[in-house]
Amino acid sequence: MPSFPPSHLPTLLLTGLLTLAAQPSLAADDTEAAPKGAAVTVLKATKSCFANIVEVTGTIIPREETQVRPERMGLKVAEVLADAGDTVSAGQVLARLTLPEGGSVAVQAPVPGTIAATTAAIGATASGKGEPLFSIIARSEFDLVGLVPTRDIAKLGANQTARIKIIGAGDVDGKVRRVSTTVEPNSQLGQVFIGITTNRRLLVNSSGRAQIKTGQSCGVAVPLTAILYSTAGTVVQVVRHNRIETRRVETGLMSAGQVEITGGATGGIQEGDIVVARAGALLREGDPVRPVTSAEGK
Numbered sequence: 001m002p003s004f005p006p007s008h009l010p011t012l013l014l015t016g017l018l019t020l021a022a023q024p025s026l027a028a029d030d031t032e033a034a035p036k037g038a039a040v041t042v043l044k045a046t047k048s049c050f051a052n053i054v055e056v057t058g059t060i061i062p063r064e065e066t067q068v069r070p071e072r073m074g075l076k077v078a079e080v081l082a083d084a085g086d087t088v089s090a091g092q093v094l095a096r097l098t099l100p101e102g103g104s105v106a107v108q109a110p111v112p113g114t115i116a117a118t119t120a121a122i123g124a125t126a127s128g129k130g131e132p133l134f135s136i137i138a139r140s141e142f143d144l145v146g147l148v149p150t151r152d153i154a155k156l157g158a159n160q161t162a163r164i165k166i167i168g169a170g171d172v173d174g175k176v177r178r179v180s181t182t183v184e185p186n187s188q189l190g191q192v193f194i195g196i197t198t199n200r201r202l203l204v205n206s207s208g209r210a211q212i213k214t215g216q217s218c219g220v221a222v223p224l225t226a227i228l229y230s231t232a233g234t235v236v237q238v239v240r241h242n243r244i245e246t247r248r249v250e251t252g253l254m255s256a257g258q259v260e261i262t263g264g265a266t267g268g269i270q271e272g273d274i275v276v277a278r279a280g281a282l283l284r285e286g287d288p289v290r291p292v293t294s295a296e297g298k
Contacts, residue, residue, distance in 0.1 A: 058146025
């Protein structure tokens with residue numbers, strides 16, 4: 001053991017005490033650098049694309065209906081060869097009628113399609129001016145006719161694709177054919193005609209709901225659960241340096257649980273920002289947290 005002159009002992013003791021006193025301060029600095037707060041699940045804000053969708057609810061109607069009558073008066077139905085619901089071809093014989101002077105004449109389908117209704121019955125009188133013997137949905141083509149709010153009419157245009165859910169028929173494809181140029185003054189709704197593409201049998205006047213894709217928007221997205229609606233506005237909580245930052249944002253389109261961030265104060269949310277997956281009112285600006293990466297953010 002080394003020996004020190006008695007005159008040096010007070011200096012050595014003072015140095016040791018100062019070293020010990022500095023230890024708690026260093027520990028406190030470490031705590032400041034890595035705050036130990038509540039564990040929160042986080043993920044990275046990523047870029048995503050959202051389809052701009054206009055929803056339309058309406059009724060299924062024939063696009064074009066052709067009425068079939070005999071060309072002359074005083075005929076009687078002798079034979080009925082087709083019924084409602086049948087699919088017919090152009091020129092197909094639908095019924096035979098007897099002439100007053102004897103003989104018969106055939107009633108043919110002028111267009112291919114589906115017979116929507118018929119009044120033909122054996123022994124009934126047929127006339128060129130009475131009720132039609134047959135009503136044919138030309139080419140078996142149907143439209144969904146629906147009403148759209150004024151704010152959405154400007155987004156619609158011919159040939160936009162649609163996905164239509166029809167009661168009793170399931171999902172079918174469609175395409176916008178025509179958009180009304182006027183709106184009903186009281187409701188402020190306008191008509192849209194969506195052509196339906198399907199080989200399935202459809203029921204006239206059945207209900208359907210269409211989703212029309214009018215465009216696409218790509219940008220930064222976060223889960224809907226990351227959005228917090230507060231008195232300060234719409235906000236997203238971001239973790240930076242293990243502390244909470246609250247950022248006001250503007251939201252756009254939503255799809256599959258994701259929300260488009262279109263802007264916000266101080267830059268809003270940027271791609272790669274570490275976002276609290278489930279925003280909570282208990283987390284405040286500057287709160288220390290321990291971020292835990294979710295499976296979604298990996």
